[in-house]
Amino acid sequence: MIKVCIFDLDGTLADTVESLAYCGNRALEAMGLSAFPTDRYRYFAGDGSAELVRRCLRENGDLECQRFDELSSLYGAYFAKDCMYHVKPFPGITELLKWLKANQIKISVFSNKPHEQAIDVVESLFGKGYFDYIQGQQEGIPRKPAPDGAMKIASYFQVPCDECLYIGDTNTDMQTGNAAGMNTVGVLWGFRDREELEENHAKRIVNTPLEISAMLEKEFLKPAQDTRRSK
Template sequence: MYKCCIFDLDGTLVNSIKAISYTTNLTLKKYGLGSIDEDQYKIFVGDGYKKLVERALIYCGDKTLIHYEDALVTYMEYFKVHYMYEVKAYDGIKDMLHYLKKNNIKIAVLSNKPHERTIDNVRGIFGIEYFDKIYGEKDDVKRKPDPEGAIITAKELGILTEHCLYIGDTDTDMKTGIGAGMDTIGVTWGFRNREELESYNPKYVIDNPNEIIDIINDHRSKIDNSICI
């Protein structure tokens, strides 16, 4: 029976692409580079801000990453100010979270966004009542797609990994959940398409947050029926 849902943040719970693109384009502007459109950023995101800045610089012509170290500092300075810029929960997310909480499903966030900004984003959009654990990128935990963060999160919640769903919108998330031994859900409303998600063979690919509720209920029914038999 599924007892826990671990969610990616950007592109899964919240649409933050405007904040990401705005902050990164401000960073590029400092060096006379950019700007880059939002659709391109949907490809760049998923592996943490350091990789995002690297990809953006190379895309704009800084092939040898002359500005890289300074750009990381600049990005973080801008992001502290603009991390909530037009960030919104996707339709149906809050209702889905409310259902999970009401039905005693543990709920966590595991993001490659810097840890403090992850907490700020989650609390700024959802408040404090839903999530049992919130983790962003931290120096002492390997960044996704390494499954370490997902495994640690499950352990801290007292849930076996086989009783967890991992939910995300990118190849990074598919690798993370599968690597952690969790049934993994790819969501199509985020930053990548169905074809890319399916290529990594997650357990499920869904188009609407309500399908998470259906998956949990169907799984529970199958277990109950097997017990009865």
């Protein structure tokens, strides 16, 4: 039985690609570097802000990331101010979350976004206290795909990892959930495609949030069958 759903944030709960591109491109332009189309940030994102900065630099020809500190500082400053730029929940997410709450399934977030920004985005979109637990990137917790943060969430709720559903849109998410021994669900409304999710062993792949509630209702919320023979 599933007792906890752990959601990735960017590309799973929220469409954040415009905010990433807006902040990333302003930082690049401030340094005299080339900006990128918004859609390119679907592939820059997913592994934390430091990796996004490195990918932007490499795409600009700085293969050794010699200007990492400069771009990282600029990007961090822009993002701290504008992390909510054009951010919105994906269609169907709000309805899924309501269904999970109605069925007494705990909801949580595990993101490679810096912890304070992760809280800011989640609470701005869904309200303070709506999620039962939010875990962003912070000191002492390795960023995904290390499973530590996901396992910490399971421990917080005092449930075994195999009673958690881990929901995300990238290879990093599937690697994280699988490494933690959780049930992984790859979503196709986010930043990556089916091939990437399949190659990284998503146990399920869904096209819409509604499919998650339908799957849970059908497979994980059934009452145990009484196999005793009637006397």
